Amino acid sequence: MFAEERRNKILQRIQSGEPLKVGAISAWLNISEATVRRDLQELRAMGLIHRTHGGAVAPQFPLELSFQDREVQHLREKEVIAAAAAQLVEDGETILLDAGTTTREIARRLRGRAITVATNSMDVASIFSDDAAVQVLLLGGIWRKSINSLVGPLTNSLLKQMRFDKCFLAANAIDCVHGVATHNLQEAETKQAMLAASRSVILAADHSKFGREDFARICGLAELSLLLTDSGVSPETLAELETCLEVQVAS
Amino acid sequence: MFAEERRNKILQRIQSGEPLKVGAISAWLNISEATVRRDLQELRAMGLIHRTHGGAVAPQFPLELSFQDREVQHLREKEVIAAAAAQLVEDGETILLDAGTTTREIARRLRGRAITVATNSMDVASIFSDDAAVQVLLLGGIWRKSINSLVGPLTNSLLKQMRFDKCFLAANAIDCVHGVATHNLQEAETKQAMLAASRSVILAADHSKFGREDFARICGLAELSLLLTDSGVSPETLAELETCLEVQVAS
DNA sequence: ATTATACTGGTCACAAATAATCATATACGA
DNA sequence: TCGTATATGATTATTTGTGACCAGTATAAT
Numbered sequence: 001m002f003a004e005e006r007r008n009k010i011l012q013r014i015q016s017g018e019p020l021k022v023g024a025i026s027a028w029l030n031i032s033e034a035t036v037r038r039d040l041q042e043l044r045a046m047g048l049i050h051r052t053h054g055g056a057v058a059p060q061f062p063l064e065l066s067f068q069d070r071e072v073q074h075l076r077e078k079e080v081i082a083a084a085a086a087q088l089v090e091d092g093e094t095i096l097l098d099a100g101t102t103t104r105e106i107a108r109r110l111r112g113r114a115i116t117v118a119t120n121s122m123d124v125a126s127i128f129s130d131d132a133a134v135q136v137l138l139l140g141g142i143w144r145k146s147i148n149s150l151v152g153p154l155t156n157s158l159l160k161q162m163r164f165d166k167c168f169l170a171a172n173a174i175d176c177v178h179g180v181a182t183h184n185l186q187e188a189e190t191k192q193a194m195l196a197a198s199r200s201v202i203l204a205a206d207h208s209k210f211g212r213e214d215f216a217r218i219c220g221l222a223e224l225s226l227l228l229t230d231s232g233v234s235p236e237t238l239a240e241l242e243t244c245l246e247v248q249v250a251s
Numbered sequence: 252m253f254a255e256e257r258r259n260k261i262l263q264r265i266q267s268g269e270p271l272k273v274g275a276i277s278a279w280l281n282i283s284e285a286t287v288r289r290d291l292q293e294l295r296a297m298g299l300i301h302r303t304h305g306g307a308v309a310p311q312f313p314l315e316l317s318f319q320d321r322e323v324q325h326l327r328e329k330e331v332i333a334a335a336a337a338q339l340v341e342d343g344e345t346i347l348l349d350a351g352t353t354t355r356e357i358a359r360r361l362r363g364r365a366i367t368v369a370t371n372s373m374d375v376a377s378i379f380s381d382d383a384a385v386q387v388l389l390l391g392g393i394w395r396k397s398i399n400s401l402v403g404p405l406t407n408s409l410l411k412q413m414r415f416d417k418c419f420l421a422a423n424a425i426d427c428v429h430g431v432a433t434h435n436l437q438e439a440e441t442k443q444a445m446l447a448a449s450r451s452v453i454l455a456a457d458h459s460k461f462g463r464e465d466f467a468r469i470c471g472l473a474e475l476s477l478l479l480t481d482s483g484v485s486p487e488t489l490a491e492l493e494t495c496l497e498v499q500v501a502s
Numbered sequence: 503a504t505t506a507t508a509c510t511g512g513t514c515a516c517a518a519a520t521a522a523t524c525a526t527a528t529a530c531g532a
Numbered sequence: 533t534c535g536t537a538t539a540t541g542a543t544t545a546t547t548t549g550t551g552a553c554c555a556g557t558a559t560a561a562t
Contacts, residue, residue, distance in 0.1 A: 003539075019256055022519075032541050037520070052253040053519060053549065075296055076511090123298075126310070129396060138401055140391025140409055145380060150389055158391055158409070254549070273509075283551050288510075304558065305509060 006031070007039050014049050014056055021055040077206035077230035082106040084250035085168055085204055085228055089115060093165040096194055097124050099149035099187075100170030102204045110134065118164065120190060121149040141190075151186045159193040167198030169224075173214035174205055176240050179221055181214035188216035200225040207232035210241070221245050257282065258290050265300050265309055272306040324352075328457035328481035333357045335501035336419055336455055336479055340366060344416040347445055348375050350400035350438075351421030353455045361385065369415065371441060372400040392441075402437045410444035418449030420475075424465035425456055427491050430472055432465035439467035451476040458483035461492070472496050 006029055014020055022040070026033045044051045050059040081102060086109035089095055095110070097103045099121035107127040110117065111134065118137040119125055128134045139158050141150030169191060173181040180203060182188050195201050195218070203224050210233060221227070221244040231251045233241075241247050257280055265271055273291070277284045291307050294300045301310045332353060337360035340346055346361070348354045350372035358378040361368065362385065369388040370376055379385045390409050392401030420442060424432045431454065433439050446452050446469070454475050461484060472478070472495040482502045484492075492498050 019253060033519090034521095034542080035540060038540090041521095050255065052255045054253060057253060057255055075292075079511095125394060128394075136394040136396075137405070138389070138391055138394050140389055140401075140406075143376060143379075143387040143389050145383075145387075150391075154388070154409070154412075155391075157412075158405070161405075161408075284509090285511095285551060286549080289549085292511095 003039070007043060010036075010039060010056075011043055011048055014043075015058055017058055019052075019055060019057045024055070074206045074208055074230075077208075077232060078102045078105045080230050080250045081204050081206060081228055082109050084248065085202065086110055088202065088226075088228075089113065089166065091115060094118065094163075096164040096167040096198055097121065098168060098170045098191060098194060099124065099147060102206065103168050103170050106168055106204060118162070120151065120155055123148050144186075147187075151190050155190050156193040159190075159197040162197050164198040166200045166202060167194050169194060169201055169203045169218075171203060171205055171209060171218060173212035174203070174209045174221070174227075174241075175211060175213055176221060176244055178213050178217065180218045180224070182216050182218060183214050185216045188218050191218045195219055195223065202226045202228055204228045206230050207234075207237075210237050252280070254290070258294060261287075261290060261307075262294055262299055265294075265307055268309055270303075270306055270308045275306070325457045325459055325481075326356075328459075328483060329353045329356045331481050331501045332455050332457060332479055333360050335499065336453065337361055337364075339453065339477075339479075340364065340417065342366065345369065345414075347415040347418040347449055348372065349419060349421045349442060349445060350375065350398060353457065354419050354421050357419055357455060369413070371402065371406055374399050395437075398438075402441050406441050407444040410441075410448040413448050415449040417451045417453060418445050420445060420452055420454045420469075422454060422456055422469060423460060424463035425454070425460045425472070425478075426462060426464055427472060427495055429464050429468065431469045431475070433467050433469060434465050436467045439469050442469045446470055446474065453477045453479055455479045457481050458485075458488075461488050 009029065010020070010025060022033050022036050025036045040049065040051055040056050043049045043056070047059065049056045078101060082105035085106045089110060091114045094116045095118070097107055097117055097119040099119070103121065104123050104127065107117070107124045111128065111131050114133055116135045116137060117124070117128065118139060120139040120141060125136050125138050128136045139150055139155050141155030142152040144151050171180045171182050171191070182191065201224050203226070205227070207230055221241070224245050227241060227245055227247045229247065229249060231249055233249065238247065238249070260280065261271065261276060273284050273287050276287045291300065291302055294307070295302045298310065300307045329352060333356035336357045340361060342365045345367045346369070348358055348368055348370040350370070354372065355374050355378065358368070358375045362379065362382050365384055367386045367388060368379065369390060371390040371392060376387050376389050379387045390401055390406050392406030393403040395402050422431045422433050422442070433442065452475050454477070456478070458481055472492070475496050478492060478496055478498045480498065480500060482500055484500065489498065489500070
């Protein structure tokens with residue numbers, strides 16, 4: 001039996017919706033499990049099946065493709081940072097929340113508080129959808145569907161008319177020399193406007209963001225009020241950062 | 252049973268709107284609660300579910316909105332009106348869509364068109380969440396969660412800075428003498444601002460709205476460019492309306 | 503407010519599955 | 533026939549999924 005033949009047989013059964021185990025295929029076709037795994041690897045590389053631990057199933061296009069398939073990186077760290085961030089917020093304050101997975105975590109911790117939250121992120125806003133305590137002000141703008149947030153000149157001009165107690169900012173890259181940056185110029189502009197509209201600016205960023213550079217510069221570190229990060233940051237980096245601004249390590 | 256399979260099962264039940272408890276899932280699938288929590292954590296990280304204490308529910312937005320259809324009154328009429336409304340829109344135009352069930356139907360008919368849609372309704376915006384053709388401009392403002400739209404002085408002042416080709420307006424009450432009205436003063440103000448920001452204003456309203464009065468007046472009938480309604484309107488009412496403005500009966 | 507209960511995330515350990523490596527067998531062309 | 537390339541099977545170290553336990557914390561009841 002040729003390899004090609006084998007793979008077709010496997011593919012057929014899996015595409016019919018039947019989940020197959022490696023051991024079952026091995027016994028069925030009288031080949032070693034190593035070979036089965038190699039076959040499945042091939043099929044997966046072609047996108048014809050979805051590999052799981054122990055076997056394979058048919059790929060589900062309808063669900064997976066329509067949603068953000070990217071998982072949240074460093075979820076643990078973000079949660080720790082978010083908990084610390086929420087403690088910085090006092091009742092009655094007006095808070096500006098940037099778009100991002102970290103700020104989304106912060107939003108979750110702010111549910112039920114007697115505050116006003118302004119944001120340009122649909123994800124952040126949606127967290128308060130059933131929250132009667134938090135008043136949500138959604139900034140207007142062009143809806144960038146890929147990141148599910150509102151950007152553009154309208155968003156920026158809106159921010160010029162407002163003043164917030166605290167702003168929680170997110171960023172992709174933080175570097176002592178080059179400052180804070182993100183990947184998109186338009187987003188960077190919006191973040192700059194947020195920064196200018198807030199009395200106190202707190203950058204919430206896990207340790208993976210440090211020492212990285214990115215295209216669109218937002219601001220220098222000195223312009224921030226506080227840098228909130230997790231304990232994964234190396235002592236050297238931490239020391240270096242602390243020469244530029246106040247740093248709080250959440251744990 | 253593979254982890255993937257398990258998560259799909261869980262996801263399916265939760266997305267159907269059923270709130271699930273950790274213990275219930277554990278018993279249902281014969282897995283430990285620890286594993287259930289890890290699964291839910293995965294799904295949450297992907298943004299597919301909303302985690303709560305003790306279990307999980309479907310995320311509020313935008314998933315739910317595009318699927319869940321609240322009971323719409325006069326749906327048949329609204330669909331007819333919406334189809335006619337969509338035909339009035341030309342490619343390249345900038346369209347302003349009011350909040351309301353009729354305008355939501357119009358939005359559905361505009362999917363895939365090469366246009367820019369501005370709206371203060373989260374429901375309307377969400378219809379274009381997976382539409383690459385339509386550029387969506389979401390107006391900012393205070394999020395009134397009960398009607399899922401954005402209102403307030405900010406929304407109104409934003410509209411002053413814009414100019415739209417066409418505006419599709421919704422209203423609760425239409426009367427030849429008393430004009431167009433709705434139930435909420437704040438909403439009425441926003442609708443007035445919409446009216447002022449558009450070259451052409453089309454009021455989309457099914458026949459049940461005629462001859463009714465309501466608290467917050469929006470404008471007189473003469474200020475509208477076109478009244479779009481369904482064939483359920485009585486001949487007398489129709490004749491009366493036509494003395495005030497242009498009327499199109501969709502069928 | 504205080505207690506009681508339930509849920510949570512963390513760590514550990516165990517088992518299963520995997521990828522990496524090596525050895526062997528087979529096929530093919532020179 | 534030989535040498536090479538490819539496929540397969542076996543072995544092993546590593547990774548991953550799972551369940552049990554525990555300390556901390558949120559929710560609910562009083």
